[in-house]
Amino acid sequence: PVAKCFSNFFGNIDTIPTVLNDLLQLNFYNLANDSWRLVINSTVGIVGFFDVAQHIGLKPNVEDLGLTFARWGWSNSTYLVIPFLGPTTFRDGLAWPINYQYLTIYPRIYPINFRYSLYGFGLVVKRADLLRFQSVFEQAAVDKYVFMRDAYLQRRHYLIERNKAPHHDS
Known part of the structure; x- marks a missing residue:
């Protein structure tokens, strides 16, 4: 229950860039919902x-x-793995620091020690949320790199295609 509360808290913080990206995509249905x-x-x-x-x-x-860039026309991108951050594409990797700097609240949090502590704790919470998939990953993956790459690219492809609809349910 406590872990779920922290997951919800950071999910709520992450809603801020989601709202701003809804606006950048001119997706008013999701903008209102989010x-x-x-x-x-x-x-x-x-x-x-x-x-x-x-x-x-x-x-x-x-x-x-990254999804906004795809909505604007940059659909395909090279897959890569960034140490400590995990799977991404060139498009999404390029978008990440821009998203962090301009669309999240973190750069506006002071003192800086609190900013980095909050952000770091958020990363730990997100990683803990992913642990439930670890056993599936371990059992299903013949080649872990290929499994992770394909799962990541399929998920991103789904999200990009979903955004092409006039409005969508997540």
């Missing part, structure tokens, strides 16, 4: 520790600058 999720979870959900918005039918959505 904006309301942010407002409701930040207030009624006690700064996001509780995902109240999902219980009233506002489904979580994830958008990032």
Whole structure:
């Protein structure tokens, strides 16, 4: 339960760049959904520790600058693995620091020690969320690199294709 609260909290923080990317993509359906999720979870959900918005039918959505670049026409990109960050594409890897600097709240958090502590704790929480998939990865992967690459690229392809619809459910 406590781990879920922290996962919800960081998911709520990550809704800010999602909302901004909805706007950059001119996806007003998701913009409304994600904006309301942010407002409701930040207030009624006690700064996001509780995902109240999902219980009233506002489904979580994830958008990032890599998906925005794809929406703008940069669909295919070279796959690569960045040490400590994991699988990505050239497009998504290029988008990550821009997304962090201009679309997240982290660069605006002071003192700097608190900023990096919060961001680092968020990475630990996200990694902990992925541990539930570890056994599937270990059992299903004949070649772990190929399995991870294909899973990552399939997921990104799905998200890019999903964004081509007038509006979509996550």
